[in-house]
Amino acid sequence: xxxxxxxxxxxxxxxxxxxxxxxxxxxxxxxxxxxxxxxxxxxxxxxxxxxxxxxxxxxxxxxxxxxxxxxxxxxxxxxxxxxxxxxxxxxxxxxxxxxxxxxxxxxxxxxxxxxxxxxxxxxxx
Amino acid sequence: xxxxxxxxxxxxxxxxxxxxxxxxxxxxxxxxxxxxxxxxxxxxxxxxxxxxxxxxxxxxxxxxxxxxxxxxxxxxxxxxxxxxxxxxxxxxxxxxxxxxxxxxxxxxxxxxxxxxxxxxxxxxxxxxxxxxxxxxxxxxxxxxxxxxxxxxxxxxxxxxxxxxxxxxxxxxxxxxxxxxxxxxxxxxxxxxxxxxxxxxxxxxxxxxxxxxxxxxxxxxxxxxxxxxxxxxxxxxxxxxxxxxxxxxxxxxxxxxxxxxxxxxxxxxxxxxxxxxxxxxxxxxxxxxxxxxxxxxxxxxxxxxxxxxxxxxxxxxxxxxxxxxxxxxxxxxxxxxxxxxxxxxxxxxxxxxxxxxxxxxxxxxxxxxxxxxxxxxxxxxxxxxxxxxxxxxxxxxxxxxxxxxxxxxxxxxxxxxxxxxxxxxxxxxxxxxxxxxxxxxxxxxxxxxxxxxxxxxxxxxxxxxxxxxxxxxxxxxxxxxxxxxxxxxxxxxxxxxxxxxxxxxxxxxxxxxxxxxxxxxxxxx
Numbered sequence: 001x002x003x004x005x006x007x008x009x010x011x012x013x014x015x016x017x018x019x020x021x022x023x024x025x026x027x028x029x030x031x032x033x034x035x036x037x038x039x040x041x042x043x044x045x046x047x048x049x050x051x052x053x054x055x056x057x058x059x060x061x062x063x064x065x066x067x068x069x070x071x072x073x074x075x076x077x078x079x080x081x082x083x084x085x086x087x088x089x090x091x092x093x094x095x096x097x098x099x100x101x102x103x104x105x106x107x108x109x110x111x112x113x114x115x116x117x118x119x120x121x122x123x124x125x
Numbered sequence: 126x127x128x129x130x131x132x133x134x135x136x137x138x139x140x141x142x143x144x145x146x147x148x149x150x151x152x153x154x155x156x157x158x159x160x161x162x163x164x165x166x167x168x169x170x171x172x173x174x175x176x177x178x179x180x181x182x183x184x185x186x187x188x189x190x191x192x193x194x195x196x197x198x199x200x201x202x203x204x205x206x207x208x209x210x211x212x213x214x215x216x217x218x219x220x221x222x223x224x225x226x227x228x229x230x231x232x233x234x235x236x237x238x239x240x241x242x243x244x245x246x247x248x249x250x251x252x253x254x255x256x257x258x259x260x261x262x263x264x265x266x267x268x269x270x271x272x273x274x275x276x277x278x279x280x281x282x283x284x285x286x287x288x289x290x291x292x293x294x295x296x297x298x299x300x301x302x303x304x305x306x307x308x309x310x311x312x313x314x315x316x317x318x319x320x321x322x323x324x325x326x327x328x329x330x331x332x333x334x335x336x337x338x339x340x341x342x343x344x345x346x347x348x349x350x351x352x353x354x355x356x357x358x359x360x361x362x363x364x365x366x367x368x369x370x371x372x373x374x375x376x377x378x379x380x381x382x383x384x385x386x387x388x389x390x391x392x393x394x395x396x397x398x399x400x401x402x403x404x405x406x407x408x409x410x411x412x413x414x415x416x417x418x419x420x421x422x423x424x425x426x427x428x429x430x431x432x433x434x435x436x437x438x439x440x441x442x443x444x445x446x447x448x449x450x451x452x453x454x455x456x457x458x459x460x461x462x463x464x465x466x467x468x469x470x471x472x473x474x475x476x477x478x479x480x481x482x483x484x485x486x487x488x489x490x491x492x493x494x495x496x497x498x499x500x501x502x503x504x505x506x507x508x509x510x511x512x513x514x515x516x517x518x519x520x521x522x523x524x525x526x527x528x529x530x531x532x533x534x535x536x537x538x539x540x541x542x543x544x545x546x547x548x549x550x551x552x553x554x555x556x557x558x559x560x561x562x563x564x565x566x567x568x569x570x571x572x573x574x575x576x577x578x579x580x581x582x583x584x585x586x587x588x589x590x591x592x593x594x595x596x597x598x599x600x601x602x603x604x605x606x607x608x609x610x611x612x613x614x615x616x617x618x619x620x621x622x623x624x625x626x627x628x629x630x631x632x633x634x635x636x637x638x639x640x641x642x643x644x645x646x647x648x649x
Contacts, residue, residue, distance in 0.1 A: 046326070083281070083284045087284070090291055091314070102303065112301045113380070
């Protein structure tokens with residue numbers, strides 16, 4: 001199961017990196033969203049994947065008697081999902097505003113902050 | 126199970142049973158103060174008249190709390206407080222050691238100066254859109270990062286400071302800001318995602334997130350793929366710190382927001398990245414850091430070179446300062462590469478110095494830009510000295526300090542790093558630190574000679590419509606505070622250097638740190 005999951009996670013990473021290498025903000029945005037999900041799945045897999053075993057300690061024992069999934073990574077994912085969701089919302093609005101203000105979503109043409117031909121400094125004192 | 130009497134349960138096996146000492150609350154106090162102030166200021170964000178006063182009182186309190194924490198930590202060693210009273214490693218621990226407390230104090234000074242200068246630099250609409258709440262929430266993230274003892278918690282604080290910095294960056298929504306913010310936001314988000322990936326692997330390997338626990342398990346887990354972890358952390362935090370070759374978001378964005386926001390970012394944010402790098406590589410994974418040492422050294426040299434040559438190529442003062450931030454990161458990384466006690470102490474002192482001086486330089490450039498009524502560029506400005514002699518003199522002091530000339534604070538850490546590099550037989554690192562210092566001096570003195578001192582050319586003329594003479598309390602006071610700190614550290618470096626040496630020792634031998642988290646010698 002973990003092996004299958006790691007293949008799936010690998011595909012997620014490949015797709016995310018391919019999209020993030022694009023020049024267009026909207027594709028980078030999709031890449032970032034998929035990257036977040038790839039990481040969430042990665043954390044999920046680190047917590048062991050077992051089929052429907054409740055993590056309950058039987059009476060008289062100190063530890064669960066069967067292999068159970070570790071619940072802590074799931075709590076970590078929950079945190080990471082909330083964070084990446086809020087970031088995605090911010091980035092979505094930022095990308096839209098950038099498209100409105102700069103009238104492009106091509107990162108090569110976004111040269112307002114770093115103009116291509118800055119003023120030439122004086123050549124002598 | 127509910128039938129079992131609660132009296133038979135031995136709570137001390139799962140919970141911290143004693144209430145923490147009053148002084149130990151200082152560990153969490155800076156974060157609590159920042160979050161409470163951020164929330165309160167958010168409520169009154171429409172009241173531009175009273176907001177600034179309350180915010181500055183809060184920042185003074187933050188400086189006081191961080192100062193008290195530093196004194197407490199210096200007296201008793203690392204202090205730990207565990208949330209929810211769950212025994213570590215199960216509860217999230219806040220552990221303040223000397224390194225964290227020193228950096229928290231320096232960052233609170235930078236925030237105070239920015240808060241005061243923000244009164245004039247941020248217009249009313251910027252204040253209504255939440256400059257001060259963002260400032261406090263960002264400081265909550267920064268203080269949390271410096272003080273937490275849990276690596277996933279560190280990730281959460283990184284995100285807190287990142288999202289607040291987005292808010293500060295786009296305050297005003299000008300075209301340049303949107304452009305800069307887009308690059309800053311995407312690349313920083315990728316960096317924190319890399320950090321999260323590394324942390325996921327780390328949990329998969331060790332099954333713990335508590336830093337003190339990780340130190341012990343990293344020593345005792347044979348065959349674990351720790352090199353992967355170390356490389357991922359190096360890439361993630363190198364990106365946050367703006368190390369070459371993943372530094373390009375910084376010069377693209379740091380000159381776009383309001384000057385005060387740039388000052389805060391330049392002073393504080395990149396240093397949080399370097400701090401996290403020190404914490405993970407030097408303290409958690411020392412053997413892997415030793416193997417990466419040459420790579421870190423090469424990255425450090427290239428970062429210094431990119432920073433300082435970038436600075437030489439700029440004619441706009443704020444863009445030049447962005448490149449100086451990068452070259453400073455290279456200097457600090459050279460200390461991480463050597464990782465002897467002296468080298469780390471030098472890197473720590475340099476971090477404190479850079480926090481104060483870079484913040485001061487940005488604030489000075491903002492005041493000067495307002496006084497001249499335009500951007501400070503050597504292509505258009507000349508003779509600024511004539512109309513503002515005092516500000517020009519202060520700027521010159523800061524320029525000397527950032528280049529590392531005596532008697533300012535930039536001298537000592539560079540001297541320590543150069544000595545440490547020659548002691549370790551890695552003279553090329555020390556030589557590059559010296560060359561960077563020299564080229565930095567050329568870059569900043571070029572600005573001063575052309576824009577401030579040059580008698581002819583287009584003078585900072587009186588008919589510029591938006592000229593505002595700097596007021597003492599809001600402009601010179603924060604600048605003087607920071608300048609006094611850099612001159613003071615330069616003249617009396619003893620206390621700082623000794624504290625930095627103790628902090629470096631604490632990183633190299635974290636037994637006091639571990640003992641503070643596990644006073645019984647381990648919870649296992």
